[in-house]
Amino acid sequence: MATTKIAITVDEETVKQIDRLVREGKYKSRSNAIQSALKDRLGDWRRKRFALEAAKLDPREERELAEESLNAADECEEY
Structure with missing residues (x-):
């Protein structure tokens, strides 16, 4: 997937936490850590x-609609 470079401003404490995760090997880079966090949050x-x-x-209406669809499918198979 193509990537786009952006600039962000992050408070110092957050940067320290990200750097710690990178040092511990949980992420390859700051960029990977931030991208993962953004994907999780968007999800x-x-x-x-x-x-x-x-x-x-x-739920009752959805069940009725599903049953109508199944009945219509059964009727089509009869022909």
Whole structure:
């Protein structure tokens, strides 16, 4: 995947924590550590948004729609 270089400003304590993770071998570089953290956070936001949307669904209505689809498929197979 193509990458794009960006500049960010990070507080000194966060940089120290990132550097410690790199020294411990958990990441190859600061860039890898930050990229991993961003991917994790974006994934969290995506899962939260999905959960909020799923919570809006009515299980009974979804079940009825699924049964209608299955019944329609069965009727098509009969012909």
